[in-house]
Amino acid sequence: MLHPELISMENEVFRVYLGWTAVLVLKIFAMGILTGLTRFVTATFANPEDLMSPKLKVKFDDPNVERVRRAHRNDLENIVPFFIIGLLYTLTNPSVFLAVNLFRAVGIARIVHTIVYAVVVVPQPSRALAFFVALGATVYMALQVILAAAF
Amino acid sequence: MLHPELISMENEVFRVYLGWTAVLVLKIFAMGILTGLTRFVTATFANPEDLMSPKLKVKFDDPNVERVRRAHRNDLENIVPFFIIGLLYTLTNPSVFLAVNLFRAVGIARIVHTIVYAVVVVPQPSRALAFFVALGATVYMALQVILAAAF
Amino acid sequence: MLHPELISMENEVFRVYLGWTAVLVLKIFAMGILTGLTRFVTATFANPEDLMSPKLKVKFDDPNVERVRRAHRNDLENIVPFFIIGLLYTLTNPSVFLAVNLFRAVGIARIVHTIVYAVVVVPQPSRALAFFVALGATVYMALQVILAAAF
Numbered sequence: 542m543l544h545p546e547l548i549s550m551e552n553e554v555f556r557v558y559l560g561w562t563a564v565l566v567l568k569i570f571a572m573g574i575l576t577g578l579t580r581f582v583t584a585t586f587a588n589p590e591d592l593m594s595p596k597l598k599v600k601f602d603d604p605n606v607e608r609v610r611r612a613h614r615n616d617l618e619n620i621v622p623f624f625i626i627g628l629l630y631t632l633t634n635p636s637v638f639l640a641v642n643l644f645r646a647v648g649i650a651r652i653v654h655t656i657v658y659a660v661v662v663v664p665q666p667s668r669a670l671a672f673f674v675a676l677g678a679t680v681y682m683a684l685q686v687i688l689a690a691a692f
Numbered sequence: 693m694l695h696p697e698l699i700s701m702e703n704e705v706f707r708v709y710l711g712w713t714a715v716l717v718l719k720i721f722a723m724g725i726l727t728g729l730t731r732f733v734t735a736t737f738a739n740p741e742d743l744m745s746p747k748l749k750v751k752f753d754d755p756n757v758e759r760v761r762r763a764h765r766n767d768l769e770n771i772v773p774f775f776i777i778g779l780l781y782t783l784t785n786p787s788v789f790l791a792v793n794l795f796r797a798v799g800i801a802r803i804v805h806t807i808v809y810a811v812v813v814v815p816q817p818s819r820a821l822a823f824f825v826a827l828g829a830t831v832y833m834a835l836q837v838i839l840a841a842a843f
Numbered sequence: 844m845l846h847p848e849l850i851s852m853e854n855e856v857f858r859v860y861l862g863w864t865a866v867l868v869l870k871i872f873a874m875g876i877l878t879g880l881t882r883f884v885t886a887t888f889a890n891p892e893d894l895m896s897p898k899l900k901v902k903f904d905d906p907n908v909e910r911v912r913r914a915h916r917n918d919l920e921n922i923v924p925f926f927i928i929g930l931l932y933t934l935t936n937p938s939v940f941l942a943v944n945l946f947r948a949v950g951i952a953r954i955v956h957t958i959v960y961a962v963v964v965v966p967q968p969s970r971a972l973a974f975f976v977a978l979g980a981t982v983y984m985a986l987q988v989i990l991a992a993a994f
Contacts, residue, residue, distance in 0.1 A: 562931060563931065563988040566927070570981070570982060572920075573921070587909075617920065618724055624924075629713060676724070686713070690701075773871055783861075830872070834865040834868045835869075837862075
């Protein structure tokens with residue numbers, strides 16, 4: 542049973558979904574800024590019109606830039622599905638305790654993922670662990686949504 | 693005319709949207725898992741910290757890994773816009789029969805797209821057909837949303 | 844305070860969000876079509892099954908194709924977060940004047956971004972300006988959502 546009243550600040554699940562979603566949107570945007578900064582520091586520009594000096598040439602294979610871009614892409618692959626499934630899961634009227642902790646798990650795990658991948662490289666399995674915590678929580682939400690829809 | 697009551701399990705269009713969206717979220721995640729498996733099978737790792745043996749070197753150009761990554765990226769480009777436009781289309785109170793079949797078309801076409809692209813490579817135009825069925829259905833929904841907004 | 848009544852065509856903020864979101868979905872899809880056209884014009888195909896003649900080989904580094912793909916990826920990185928945060932921002936009951944103009948800013952800036960990046964290459968800072976106008980408007984919405992959630 543779904544109720545539009547669930548879309549309300551009186552619903553703590555919705556409120557926490559709202560907060561983590563906005564934080565993760567800012568986190569994704571931070572990857573774009575970090576890519577730009579790394580491009581400037583390493584003078585790695587993909588477009589001729591971006592070259593600030595006639596001595597520079599376009600360049601595609603800087604390992605630092607590519608690392609940030611892989612982390613950014615991984616965010617799109619994993620956080621963006623959370624945005625929609627977190628909203629739909631909220632609409633299935635889940636247990637407050639469980640839902641709030643699932644959202645926290647996704648939010649914290651994805652921030653940790655970025656730090657150990659693109660800020661300070663930490664040996665595995667740190668990145669794999671962060672990846673699978675967020676993935677597991679989001680898969681659980683998706684399965685609950687499927688059960689609620691039972692289509 | 694939009695009504696928040698459309699966000700309800702009594703609304704079959706919303707229920708079917710919910711189910712297919714959750715299935716497609718899991719499908720996108722399956723691409724991440726498939727990328728990982730293909731990386732292990734072909735020993736193609738993009739990060740030094742992922743190398744499991746000192747004999748291995750980072751590698752970027754395995755054709756099997758790149759094929760799965762292209763299919764994954766194609767999902768982000770095409771399924772993610774469906775997530776939001778499918779929800780907004782549901783809120784325009786469309787015909788149940790049409791909406792349910794559009795959602796099914798997107799869901800089935802995108803699963804077929806993945807199979808013929810990244811699981812068993814099937815000659816064209818199978819992939820192109822799957823791509824355009826899902827694209828056509830989503831474009832139709834976007835146009836209906838624009839008509840409803842008439843901004 | 845959130846109210847589900849905000850999800851209604853009587854709410855102009857929601858109506859304008861709906862319209863720009865649908866337009867931007869079509870804009871993202873246009874990048875996919877433009878990628879395909881550029882692949883045909885330059886005979887740059889990434890998959891063996893896409894080659895239309897036995898004389899062709901797979902090719903990955905055409906600068907025109909890669910430029911369109913970068914613009915496309917930039918859309919996913921920046922427009923997709925707007926889709927969800929624009930919806931949540933609408934639910935925070937913002938000032939109509941401000942919200943409508945923020946949505947317009949994002950919509951117009953992202954269309955300009957595509958034109959100066961992938962249609963007619965215009966010297967910098969045109970692309971950077973378009974990028975930061977859309978980014979700034981979306982970041983503002985995300986901050987307002989965080990304030991509303993205050994979690």
